[in-house]
Amino acid sequence: MSFITINNIWQEYGDHVVLERLNLQVKEGEFCSMVGASGCGKSTFLRLLLGQEAPSRGSITLDGKPLTAEPDSSRGVVFQRYSVFPHLTVLDNVTIGIELPQSPLFGRLFGAKKRAAREQAAQMLEKVGLSHALQKYPAQLSGGMQQRLAIAQAFIMQPRVLLLDEPFGALDPGIRKDMHALLLQLWGETRMTVFMVTHDLSEGFNLGTRLLVFDKVRIDPHAPQAYGARITYDIPLNETRLSALSGTRPDNVYALRS
């Protein structure tokens, strides 16, 4: 059964059509990688999934119910720009992700529960390679470190749906590989449904179970904003991914965009 159903959505800002006639059904636990030209509406699509914006037309349902207008703990998000709390230490930035859902009224835990939350947060920070920076403030971290902090923050909440908007773009190649492994591990451990936008096609092919390509099918050179993007390719990746893991990925999977 479909977990998330996108039913003929359009997104328009004034007379600028960004997305048109988007339809998609996603099962729980799927990992959708998304690629497409810059400005074609991928981040817009994630904002719609997050419930931050409502589509101009069409509907999105989650578990058969319309998406709630307010983002809640069922959906976590990592944007391409850092979204950490500047006034909290690295450790507190991640601990609060455990505290908020458990203590919505105060947003804080105390005593043994607090210690357990801090311990869990410290373990996640170790996984993203930030153990040495627990007491630092975001402003004291490099861009890549802030991004890893944002990743730890989203992962610790174990959301039902994880939305990732070019989360690894700013990271060094070695660290990016570590983050890929961590993401796949967490995804394997939970039944998390993942939507990940990437500008790196090989990352999309390697990480997803499904690759969605956003593109415009109609273009009017005199009115570039008249038509929006749709999902033009929807490629199942299970076999590709398995062969990628065993190191025998065929080269022709890269032929799509050339």
Ligand SMILES: Nc1ncnc2c1ncn2[C@@H]1O[C@H](COP(=O)(O)OP(=O)(O)O)[C@@H](O)[C@H]1O
């Ligand atoms: N709130 C908004 N108001 C007006 N235009 C917007 C808004 N959000 C996005 N857009 C426009 O929608 C288009 C798609 O943007 P975006 O979703 O960020 O693309 P992508 O993430 O694929 O690069 C861009 O032209 C952008 O300027």
Ligand SMILES: [Mg+2]
């Ligand atoms: Mg974007």
